[in-house]
Amino acid sequence: MTHQDTIVALATASGSGAIAIVRLSGDEAISKADACFRSVKGGKNLKDQATHTIHLGHIVADDRVYDEVLVSVFKNPNSYTGEDVVEVSCHGSQYIQQEIIQLFLRQGCRMANPGEFTLRAFLNGKLDLSQAEAVADLIASDNEASHQVAMQQMRGGFSSEIAKLREELLNFASLIELELDFAEEDVEFADRTQFKELIERITFVLKRLMDSFAVGNVIKNGIPVAIVGEPNVGKSTLLNALLNEERAIVSEIAGTTRDTIEDEISIGGIGFRFIDTAGIRDTKDVVESIGIKKTFEKIEQAQVVVYLFDSAKALSELKVVQVEIEKIKNKYPQKPLLIIANKIDQLTDEQLALLQSQIKNVKLLSAKTGFGVEQLTNSLLDLINTGALRNNETIITNSRHYNALLKAFEEVQKVKMGLDADLSGDLLAIDIRQALYHFGEITGEITNDDLLGNIFANFCIGK
Amino acid sequence: MTHQDTIVALATASGSGAIAIVRLSGDEAISKADACFRSVKGGKNLKDQATHTIHLGHIVADDRVYDEVLVSVFKNPNSYTGEDVVEVSCHGSQYIQQEIIQLFLRQGCRMANPGEFTLRAFLNGKLDLSQAEAVADLIASDNEASHQVAMQQMRGGFSSEIAKLREELLNFASLIELELDFAEEDVEFADRTQFKELIERITFVLKRLMDSFAVGNVIKNGIPVAIVGEPNVGKSTLLNALLNEERAIVSEIAGTTRDTIEDEISIGGIGFRFIDTAGIRDTKDVVESIGIKKTFEKIEQAQVVVYLFDSAKALSELKVVQVEIEKIKNKYPQKPLLIIANKIDQLTDEQLALLQSQIKNVKLLSAKTGFGVEQLTNSLLDLINTGALRNNETIITNSRHYNALLKAFEEVQKVKMGLDADLSGDLLAIDIRQALYHFGEITGEITNDDLLGNIFANFCIGK
Numbered sequence: 005m006t007h008q009d010t011i012v013a014l015a016t017a018s019g020s021g022a023i024a025i026v027r028l029s030g031d032e033a034i035s036k037a038d039a040c041f042r043s044v045k046g047g048k049n050l051k052d053q054a055t056h057t058i059h060l061g062h063i064v065a066d067d068r069v070y071d072e073v074l075v076s077v078f079k080n081p082n083s084y085t086g087e088d089v090v091e092v093s094c095h096g097s098q099y100i101q102q103e104i105i106q107l108f109l110r111q112g113c114r115m116a117n118p119g120e121f122t123l124r125a126f127l128n129g130k131l132d133l134s135q136a137e138a139v140a141d142l143i144a145s146d147n148e149a150s151h152q153v154a155m156q157q158m159r160g161g162f163s164s165e166i167a168k169l170r171e172e173l174l175n176f177a178s179l180i181e182l183e184l185d186f187a188e189e190d191v192e193f194a195d196r197t198q199f200k201e202l203i204e205r206i207t208f209v210l211k212r213l214m215d216s217f218a219v220g221n222v223i224k225n226g227i228p229v230a231i232v233g234e235p236n237v238g239k240s241t242l243l244n245a246l247l248n249e250e251r252a253i254v255s256e257i258a259g260t261t262r263d264t265i266e267d268e269i270s271i272g273g274i275g276f277r278f279i280d281t282a283g284i285r286d287t288k289d290v291v292e293s294i295g296i297k298k299t300f301e302k303i304e305q306a307q308v309v310v311y312l313f314d315s316a317k318a319l320s321e322l323k324v325v326q327v328e329i330e331k332i333k334n335k336y337p338q339k340p341l342l343i344i345a346n347k348i349d350q351l352t353d354e355q356l357a358l359l360q361s362q363i364k365n366v367k368l369l370s371a372k373t374g375f376g377v378e379q380l381t382n383s384l385l386d387l388i389n390t391g392a393l394r395n396n397e398t399i400i401t402n403s404r405h406y407n408a409l410l411k412a413f414e415e416v417q418k419v420k421m422g423l424d425a426d427l428s429g430d431l432l433a434i435d436i437r438q439a440l441y442h443f444g445e446i447t448g449e450i451t452n453d454d455l456l457g458n459i460f461a462n463f464c465i466g467k
Numbered sequence: 468m469t470h471q472d473t474i475v476a477l478a479t480a481s482g483s484g485a486i487a488i489v490r491l492s493g494d495e496a497i498s499k500a501d502a503c504f505r506s507v508k509g510g511k512n513l514k515d516q517a518t519h520t521i522h523l524g525h526i527v528a529d530d531r532v533y534d535e536v537l538v539s540v541f542k543n544p545n546s547y548t549g550e551d552v553v554e555v556s557c558h559g560s561q562y563i564q565q566e567i568i569q570l571f572l573r574q575g576c577r578m579a580n581p582g583e584f585t586l587r588a589f590l591n592g593k594l595d596l597s598q599a600e601a602v603a604d605l606i607a608s609d610n611e612a613s614h615q616v617a618m619q620q621m622r623g624g625f626s627s628e629i630a631k632l633r634e635e636l637l638n639f640a641s642l643i644e645l646e647l648d649f650a651e652e653d654v655e656f657a658d659r660t661q662f663k664e665l666i667e668r669i670t671f672v673l674k675r676l677m678d679s680f681a682v683g684n685v686i687k688n689g690i691p692v693a694i695v696g697e698p699n700v701g702k703s704t705l706l707n708a709l710l711n712e713e714r715a716i717v718s719e720i721a722g723t724t725r726d727t728i729e730d731e732i733s734i735g736g737i738g739f740r741f742i743d744t745a746g747i748r749d750t751k752d753v754v755e756s757i758g759i760k761k762t763f764e765k766i767e768q769a770q771v772v773v774y775l776f777d778s779a780k781a782l783s784e785l786k787v788v789q790v791e792i793e794k795i796k797n798k799y800p801q802k803p804l805l806i807i808a809n810k811i812d813q814l815t816d817e818q819l820a821l822l823q824s825q826i827k828n829v830k831l832l833s834a835k836t837g838f839g840v841e842q843l844t845n846s847l848l849d850l851i852n853t854g855a856l857r858n859n860e861t862i863i864t865n866s867r868h869y870n871a872l873l874k875a876f877e878e879v880q881k882v883k884m885g886l887d888a889d890l891s892g893d894l895l896a897i898d899i900r901q902a903l904y905h906f907g908e909i910t911g912e913i914t915n916d917d918l919l920g921n922i923f924a925n926f927c928i929g930k
Binding site for chain 1 (some may be wrong): 476477478479480481482483484485486487488490519520521522523532533534535539541556559560563566584602605606607608609610611613614618619622663845852927928929930
């Protein structure tokens with residue numbers, strides 16, 4: 005594949021900032037930059053500079069000075085893409101960003117497609133496919149867990165585990181294929197007992213990896229939590245209280261997550277998406293009935309249900325609360341349910357005792373005073389099996405990887421059955437090759453243009 | 468002033484991008500970075516590296532790998548701020564940006580105040596004050612004209628013009644002050660005729676600069692244009708047609724100005740802000756009367772008024788159109804008024820002739836077919852005296868500079884009157900010193916903390 009034309013894109017976030025970076029990659033990246041760069045030191049050409057050096061100067065074309073810039077030079081193969089790369093660090097006005105990109109387009113560069121820099125890095129062997137995918141995950145990561153998993157994947161943790169299995173399997177496959185060459189002599193290079201052991205081991209690892217996808221999916225996409233509760237039972241106060249637990253950590257940079265406070269909160273490094281619902285009280289009112297139907301739809305989407313009620317108000321209608329709780333339990337016996345009595349600061353000790361005796365497993369909370377918040381965050385985290393994450397085990401988060409593992413698993417099971425049935429080497433070899441194929445799909449040893457197109461289309465432009 | 472603690476901030480636009488840059492500046496910038504940077508080549512310390520070099524590695528602290536990064540090292544005085552500067556180019560997730568900034572805060576860096584990097588550049592003599600202000604203007608520039616003016620100012624065009632006047636005045640001032648030392652001998656070192664000539668010249672230049680502020684203000688803030696017109700006369704189509712004229716130029720990068728299409732359009736490199744109004748027909752309806760009042764308020768704010776009407780509809784109510792036009796003219800005799808008949812593609816030649824005879828100075832337009840759009844853009848540009856811009860003359864855009872020039876001008880006038888009245892040298896010297904003071908305010912030779920605080924508070928954090 006020759007992907008050597010020179011591409012250009014804005015590499016930093018769109019919008020206005022102090023500085024912005026326009027990135028070029030390709031055979032002519034340096035000469036295209038030289039064509040419109042005037043070093044302040046005079047007479048210096050970027051092409052004569054060492055790799056990984058930075059040069060102050062101006063972007064100039066047709067006697068017009070576009071900007072004062074710093075230009076970084078990376079020479080192949082020592083760059084992100086493995087090609088010659090130039091990064092122009094300019095003033096961060098959108099106008100300037102655009103003008104400089106357009107200047108390079110006029111110089112004959114081409115606008116980069118989404119993910120094309122990373123695609124080139126993959127094609128030039130700088131990253132394998134799962135590492136390339138981790139780059140996109142890394143950029144999208146918005147909490148500690150998703151960041152940690154993406155970092156591990158980008159640094160090759162997952163690939164190396166797959167590569168190790170693949171190598172061992174490949175080893176056996178070649179022994180079996182060797183047997184085929186000596187078919188008439190009835191030799192057995194591949195020890196069948198050892199081979200069975202290997203297949204057991206691969207099965208075990210594949211199962212573990214596939215199981216980790218449930219956690220991985222939660223880590224990547226956050227855990228949807230439906231909060232069932234009437235207005236004014238204290239949902240916002242609760243969300244703020246949960247947030248404040250974390251807030252101490254992030255307080256030094258204000259406003260970064262402000263927009264989404266109401267919806268998504270990171271607890272213990274895991275993202276929780278809170279879905280607000282109306283209550284589910286029995287009613288004959290048509291409009292309210294629609295509301296109840298919607299509440300159930302939202303519970304359907306959630307992985308955890310939090311039933312929140314105002315404890316002071318509830319004392320006079322304990323029956324109603326009990327009925328609602330039973331209704332949720334009956335309808336969703338599988339979904340973890342947290343029952344939370346808020347505003348307990350307004351109750352006497354006797355009232356508290358009554359509440360606890362009447363409502364099983366109720367958790368006491370005063371979002372206002374902060375009482376019970378820590379217990380609640382612990383309960384939420386307990387619901388998620390984050391053991392794997394804490395033990396630094398490999399976790400898969402990508403459904404493409406999950407599907408490839410599943411297919412590899414199926415082929416490995418066929419191999420296992422074949423071994424048990426004493427199938428001949430040539431038949432075993434077919435299934436082994438299929439399993440190897442699916443392993444190869446993960447790291448990118450096996451690819452096709454459609455697959456690459458799908459993967460990189462989800463990247464942002466500039467990466 | 469010792470401003471040497473190490474500051475940190477995100478230098479690129481906030482939000483998620485392929486990469487982001489976290490910038491450190493100060494005495495300990497390099498050692499703070501070294502404390503959490505592990506080069507992939509191993510064993511390399513950033514402090515031992517040459518200035519303007521880039522290093523691949525990981526940000527690591529407490530056994531946790533934060534990100535794979537490129538670190539750029541700039542050693543004082545060869546950096547933007549004139550101090551040691553480190554730029555960490557990390558993956559562009561907001562989470563990673565934040566984590567890395569917080570890590571540096573824990574290392575004892577301090578979050579930078581708005582504009583603090585540029586303030587340090589000024590304090591360290593890398594930029595004068597008007598150049599520093601131009602940095603903020605440059606980042607805010609969103610069209611060719613404002614960009615060009617800010618670039619010129621940042622590159623010192625304006626400062627050097629002021630500095631030249633200041634030097635000449637200073638020269639005379641010292642001669643006059645020398646006379647004071649020899650007061651009893653009645654000598655005249657400063658030739659009064661030459662001095663008068665200088666004062667004339669300074670007056671001329673100051674006037675030109677002050678006059679340029681009207682243009683400069685327009686360039687910096689855009690020209691507010693009120694479009695008076697009933698619904699459905701074709702305002703949106705007109706704005707789109709105006710935009711399309713320019714669109715050819717910017718088509719290669721889609722979507723960059725899409726959000727604000729309705730409001731702000733760059734024509735010939737000048738920003739025009741279109742303010743939509745209701746019509747101003749006579750009415751007895753109370754609600755509509757309020758609308759008319761608002762229309763007049765909007766015209767008040769505008770610098771140009773465009774009266775747009777549907778020519779086909781207008782033929783049956785020419786009187787109404789004439790009355791409305793007269794009303795605007797009478798109320799705002801000073802404001803340029805463009806009268807535009809839209810949808811002329813629907814008229815016969817006879818109807819066109821009638822329209823032109825009945826409505827003076829009407830411009831014909833078919834926003835749909837594009838007829839008349841170019842003439843309209845030319846008319847809009849003609850209204851603005853952009854001669855100075857085209858002739859590459861110095862233009863001032865900053866009201867602080869305008870006020871300082873105005874004060875300098877007043878002092879120079881006093882000097883002039885003093886010369887005409889044959890005032891003694893010591894009295895002249897007082898006024899000259901005042902004029903010099905105001906010149907110095909512009910370039911920052913004269914500053915105080917309040918002034919600096921005001922200027923840099925308007926910067927973004929990270930610059």
